[in-house]
Structure formats: C-alpha cells, structure tokens
Amino acid sequence: MYQFSYAEIMADDVADSREREKQVLDRAVSLLRAAEYKGRESREAVEALYYTRRVWVALIDDLRLTDNQLPANLKADLISIGIWILKEVDRIRMRQSVNFKGIADIITIIRDGLK
Template structure:
C-alpha cells in the first residue's frame, strides 16, 4: 500500500487546483476571443460576459475566505483585479463597452501566473 506524506498530498491538491483554475481561465479567454471576433454583439458576447463574471465572482469568494492562505496583499490585489473585470464585463453586457481585449489581456496574465 502506498503512503504519502501530508505535504505531498497538499502539494498535489494545490497543483490540481491551479490546473483547474487555469482551465477555467482558458475557457473564459476562449469565450472572450470568440465574442471579440464575432461580427455583431450577440450570443457570444453574452455568454463570454456571463461565464467570465461567474468565474471572477467565485474567485472573489475564494479569496475572501479566511482559510485562503495567500498573502494578504496578493489577495487584495487579485480582488481589485476581479472587481475591475466584473465592471468591464457588466459594461460589455450593457453594450456600454466592447473592451474584450482588455479583459482577455488581464485574464491571460492571471492565468499565466498560475504556472
């Protein structure tokens, strides 16, 4: 029977979590790119805004959790970024903005930082 140390199990758990977070952000980026490239504002834009909003609301929930062990300053910075993305996606949803590229750029930077 295999025996693993607690540290090994926790390290694997963190790696899996980061991988899932990267996958979620990849999906958000793909939807945003599809919306940006669509000829008109339509289903793609709404789907991208809705999905991206859900992702970042969930990240805020996780970052606000007292059990989240990230550095306080990093958590605060990520929450600030999340709030900006939520504002931008809301502006896109209301057709007050078409700043898909800005959201894509920031999301890509965050995703790449998870490696």
Template sequence: MYQFSYAEVAQESGATARDRERQALGHAISLLERAEEAGPRSREAVEAIYVTRNLWSILVEDLANSDNALPDELRANLISIGLWIMKEAEAVRLGKSGSFQGMIEVTTMIRDGLAA
C-alpha cells in the same frame, strides 16, 4: 499500500487546484476571444460575459475567504482585478464598452501566472 506525507498531498492538491483554475480561465479567455470577433451584441458575447462574471465571482469569493492561504496583499490584488473584470464585463453588457480585449489580456496574465 502507498504512503504519502501530508506535504506531498497538500502540494498535489494545490497543484491540482491551480490547474483547474488555469483551465477555467483558459475557457473564459476562449469565449472572450470569440466574443471579441463576433461583437458585443452577439450570442458569443452573452455567453462570454456570463461565464467570465460567474468565474470571477467564484474566484473573488474564494480569495475573500480567510481560509485562503495566499498572502493578504496578493489576495487583495487579485480581488481588485476580479472586480475590475466583472465591472468591464458589465460595461460591455450595458453597451458602455464594445471591446473584450482588456479582459482577455488581464485574464491571460492571471492564467499564465498560475502555470508558474
């Protein structure tokens, strides 16, 4: 039988969660890149907006939870970023913006930060 300390299990769980978040962000980035190529009125854009908004909604909700272990300032900054991305996605959906590039760049930085 294997025995692990709580710290080892907690660390592995955190690493697993970060990896899942990184993968989800990577998927959203791929969709946003395809949407950027296809244009803001494409089927790819609809899918990218839907997935990106849903993903960031989940992330913001988790970050807003008082049980989230991240430092308060980091949580607040990530919430602000998430709200900005959702606002940008809505701007594209409404035809007020025609580019996904800002969302791609910011989401890529967040994804890459999770790998550290």
C-alpha cells in the same frame, strides 16, 4: 504498496487546484476571444460575459475567505482586478464598451502567473 506522505498529497492537491484554475481561466479567455470576433450582440458574447462574471464572482468570494492562504496584498490586488473585470463586463452588457480583448489580456496575465 506505496504509501503517500501527507506533504505529497497536499502538494498534489495544490497542483491539481492550480491546474483547474488555469483551465477555468483558459475557458474564459477562449470565450472572450470568440466574443470579440463575433461581436457584442452575438450569442458568444452573452456566453463569454456570463461565464466570466460567474468565474470572477466565485474567485472574489474565495479571496475574501479568512482561510484563504494567499498573502493579504496579493488577495487585495486580485480582488481589485476582479472588480475591474466585473465592471468591464457590465459596461459591455450596457453597450458602453467592447473591451473583450482587455479583459481577456488581463485574465491571460493572471492565468500565466499561476504556479
């Protein structure tokens, strides 16, 4: 029987976590693209905005935790981006914007940066 080392298990956990994060961000991008195509008044827009908001609130909450091991400057940058995304989501909801593409583009950049 093969015995896994602690380092191997931890590396797998990190890799699994990153893969789940990518999947969550992929879904947000997909929903935002559909909303952009269908329009601000569509069911797709409601779903995309709701999902994106939930994702970024959760990410910001996680980034604020003291046991989050990302470098402080990276956490601050991601929190700032998250706040911008939440503000853009609210602007779309209040019919002040249709910037689905801008939000999707930023999320795509962040998703592509996950290692």
